[in-house]
Every structure is written in C-alpha cells, then in structure tokens.
Amino acid sequence: NAGVTQTPKFQVLKTGQSMTLQCAQDMNHNSMYWYRQDPGMGLRLIYYSASEGTTDKGEVPNGYNVSRLNKREFSLRLESAAPSQTSVYFCASSEASTSGRSGSYNEQFFGPGTRLTVL
C-alpha cells in the first residue's frame, strides 16, 4: 500500500517553461488536493477535487491548472512557470465527506512532496 505518491521529487525549470506534477493514491479516496508550502506561509490550497469529475479553486489557484484523470490520479500543471512558483508542492487525499460536518474530521493523507525551483 503506497498511499499517496508524487512525481517528480525534484524539478528545476526556467521561467516560461511548462510542466505537470503527477499525484496518485491507492486508498480509494474520493477527494484529492494540491497544496504549496512556502517558508513562513504554511500550506496553502491551490486546487482540490471533491470527487472524480469535479475540480475547484483553492486559496492560490492563479498560474495553475488541474486534471482529475480518474479516481486515483490528480495532476497539477504549470503552463508558464514563474519564479514566484518556486515552492514545495504536496498532494493529499481524503475520504469523501459524509452529510453534515462530521466529515470534517476525515484525515488528509499527504504525499512526499515535489520541490520545484523556477529560475
């Protein structure tokens, strides 16, 4: 059981280049998330997918696009990378939320991260 996997682990891009970060989970979770982590800022949500076939913007979506390829996979694309996108990117997944707020305590499971540098 691999949990949440991310590729690549490291990447260096030049300004204007594009790339796709891949994420897959084998826990049969409905919901998946992309975060970025920057020093002093905490984790910030970029996009999320509550269930297969749906995606929504998070707190910092500008400059990114996502695709929920199937229930297992959720990719993040940078169309034209900028130095401000230098960060560590984490993918996460969780069980679907049940009715009411009780689903709020579903744990999110995180991948190991992708360290991206944009020059």
Place this chain on the structure above:
Amino acid sequence: AQSVTQLGSHVSVSEGALVLLRCNYSSSVPPYLFWYVQYPNQGLQLLLKYTSAATLVKGINGFEAEFKKSETSFHLTKPSAHMSDAAESVCAVSDLFRGGGNKLTFGTGTQLKVEL
C-alpha cells in the same frame, strides 16, 4: 472564516524535557482540529486530531493535545522529548467545502529542535 495561529516558529528543548507547542484557533462553529508532523524531506503525517469526543487527545509517539474552548487553544505536548521528535509540527482546523472535501486551514508551523 476559520484560522489557526501558532506562536513561536522555533522551539528548542533539551532531551527529556517537556515539549509544548502552542496552537490557538478561531472558528464560528465547533472546530475539528489536527496536528500534523513533517520530518525533513517528507510529507505530513497525522499526529492526532480532535473531533469533540474527548478534550484530551492522545496521538502517536507519546504526543497529546488538550482542547480548551475557553482559551480557544489546542496545544501539543509531550512529557519527555526525544531526539527523534525534532521536526516541524503544524496545527490545522477543518471544515467542509460545499461540494464535498475537507477544507484544512493550516498554521505556519513550529520547528522543534531537541538538544542533548
């Protein structure tokens, strides 16, 4: 809107000493609270979570946290620090997105250093 504040971006303790990492929350509804730990070059791992069943929550590796509504706090403690506890710990408050999925709002993290 929900938020969490972690006082102290760095905390240093001696091995065997008490660990106290502070987290205060702001929420208009009864909160669901989490502590995650992040070891170097790894993803976040759940330490413990508060879901209103009990105010004192025990987690992995000897950590625990107490929910205090009157103080809007959820501080993380461990009676005796070990070298292996050196890591960044992050507090988070959870709610639901309208379309489903959990909305986690994170604090800025506290880096714990354990010295001999």
